[in-house]
Amino acid sequence: MKKNKLLLGCIADDFTGAGDIASFLEKGGLHTLLISGIPEHDDIPDDVGAVVISLKSRTAPVGEAVRDTLESVRYLETHGCITYYIKYCSTFDSTPAGNIGPVLDAVLEYLGETYTVLCPSLPINGRTVKKGILYVDNIPLSESGMKNHPLTPMWDSRIKVLMEGQSPYPCIVLEREYYSRPKEEAEVFIESQGCGHKHYYVVPDYEQEEDAVHIIQLFSQLKVFTGGSGLAAAYARYISAKAGNRSIRREGIKAEGPAFIAAGSISKATLGQINYYKEKGLSYYKISPTALWDRSETAETIWNDIKRILTEQMRSVLVYCSESQDDIVQGQAFGRQEFANLLEDTLAQLAERAAAEGICKIIVAGGETSGAVTKKLGYKYFYVGESVAPGVPVLIPAESPGRRLILKSGNFGQADFFIRSLEMTKK
Missing domain, CATH: 3.40.980.20 (Four-carbon acid sugar kinase, nucleotide binding domain)
Structure with a gap:
């Protein structure tokens, strides 16, 4: 039986996305186990602080994506998971019907959480959010190469518009001016905008690496985070420090031959x-x-x-x-x-x-x-070593x-x- 509670359970919508966020979690100080597909109910090694489950839910039928995600959440629950992270692509890859919206709606409803953040940013790879607009290398998403994606062509750059087309719940854009104000002011603004809604989403500005720390401080009380991998390293540092700086082991990456x-x-x-x-x-x-x-x-x-x-x-x-x-x-x-x-x-x-x-x-x-x-x-099970490029371990x-x-x-x-x-x- 696992002695320590699982500090973070992450569910990613494809395998490379899972490796992406796993690399940042490891960098942030959480020894991370990556699991391909819905896990069976086996024990997780005691020195593992985070588990990343890789699904193939990005372009799966909506019902299948929701079912597999909730099954993964239930698996993480059985291992005493404290916080959850639903990871999708930093270009918010989805169709007008989903799957990001339906999946996140189902997770909030299942866990009984009122709201969470939508945070696809990954500044080190050129993905940023300003005033609710998602940019790829300083180009609005719908004007970037993603407009011609063969499976998930992106038709708008406003996360609010993209998400509200997939979910019945509203989105609140939180501009960076609130990062310099007392936390209570941001909370009052968010609650006033979300008042009367059973669930809702918040889209914070995230243009620079250091914005991750502000976002985590503002939303540290949340049980569920969602987004790309931009928050992962900072969030891993935050929760590992809170848990007493659980040490991690480093995996060797050398191998013989071609x-x-x-x-x-x-x-x-x-x-x-x-x-x-x-x-x-x-x-x-x-x-x-x-x-x-x-x-x-x-x-x-x-x-x-x-x-x-x-x-x-x-x-x-x-x-x-x-x-x-x-x-x-x-x-x-x-x-x-x-x-x-x-x-x-x-x-x-x-x-x-x-x-x-x-x-x-x-x-x-x-x-x-x-x-x-x-x-x-x-x-099915992978340990995470040094990264070749940001997000590629x-x-x-x-x-x-x-x-x-x-x-x-x-x-x-x-x-x-x-x-x-x-x-x-x-x-």
Whole structure:
């Protein structure tokens, strides 16, 4: 039986988002266990202060997303969880029907909480909120690359508008002027705006890293936080200090041999990382969208080509399908979701073959692809190591402690991300 209560339980809407927030919680001083999928009711190690549960609820049917989230909340309750954090993407990825609104409504209703914050900001990665408007690298969300997202195109930059389209409960915009006032003034303002509503949401300004401390001080009484990972490190420091500075252990990130790298994302950042990697003269394999769709290229044929590089020449290899807008258009012409599913499954099969051949390092770009890979590999529990980029930690599967996984959201990481990953994990 676990001796300590779980200080924080986090539920993330995809795997890379879970790794993202886990890395900041670890940085903030909470030893963190990442669990893929709805956990079974097993014990959590005594030295773990935070658990992050990774779901695949971002684009799941609304009812399924709500059901899985509440089941995860109940699991965390059985382990004495003190506070909860519902983590979604820093670009508020959702459709007009959800899933952020319905999921958060259900959590507030289940836990009996009146309100919580909507805080997607992650300033270190260019996500900020000013006067209720979400910006991506200083560009309003609906004018950024997210306006053309294949699954969750963003049609507005105002969080209040986005959320109230998904939830019957109102949103209150809290501008930064309240950070310099006594806490009581902000509380009076929020209560006056929320008066008469069973539940509601508060959207605080968050433009700079130090704003996280102000937000945590203002809302320290809340049992539920929601947002991206921007609050995570500061909140971890706050609750670990409150609990007596529970110490954490550091996980080693080095491993022998080459890496299998799979890029399923079509984000601008990932396309830049692919091109940077290729410019350095490193090994790669480009999948033809047409050949993949008509099955003249399969996981088996691709593996036959890359196995020699990985296992005989002992060199890392990058496998990808899109490096330009033309490739993206070509793939999506076959059906956006259908082609995405086919590519994810192919890359996951390749990762499985690489692992079976003894490849210890697997690097994946793309949230959905990362989820497919971890599911195929069959790992469920992960410890969190040093980060390659903000929000992208090296993960160590508890079931295979000699293996290292680096799984990133498409938009994360600098141009040299793949090469940095190889260098940092080199033994």
